[in-house]
Amino acid sequence: MRPPRRRGERGAAATSFVVGMTVVLLACAGLVVDGGGALNARMRLADEVEQAARAGAQMIDEGQLRQNGVVRLNQVAAEQRAVAYLRERGHPNPRAAAGLTSIVVTSDDQVEPTLLSLIAVPPFDIHATATAEAETR
Template structure:
């Protein structure tokens, strides 16, 4: 009878190990779906905001050059300031903007904290977006 009891005890331990293992795997899969989707959504939102900041900066045309010479040029300092202001208003603490004569490049980084994956020690996701806009008149 003792031999039979030992076998049942061992099968219970194996089943418990299997259930615990499967729980971890299912949690990781759910975390990939939830946190991965959240990171993709945050990346798309950041890209949209960076594009809008570049457009806002590209609107800062040097009006004097346009009126006197008919040349479309950016007021570089005003373009950079407008793009950076746009992103800071939306909560991006360290954006970067670089304006040239006719275009502006805007870059921003962000971090997305995982919710489910943080339970298994996955670090935050770093996301990055860059956009370029050109000055035009029509």
């Protein structure tokens, strides 16, 4: 009578390699998908902040322009218009600071990762700032 045949442990190494490579490939796919989504969200935020700055820069003080021919912003109206523009587009915390002839608009947002959330990667913080000058042409 022969003793029972022992099974080899060769499959354990292959299994751990496949599991490890799966995790690495998921992380790479997450960087591509979530990184691309974050870049897209950053560009969209930058576009909207630029448009808000342009909207604010249109709020020229007409009294100064008619009396003195000087192009100046109605600072309060410019800030309010820029902030309202971004709030209409779903940005909860826009900021605007108007000077005599220009306005600076800033907004922040977060992008939730989809694939990278599986390995506990926190949301990406994105930020955009734009400046626009008041002009008449």
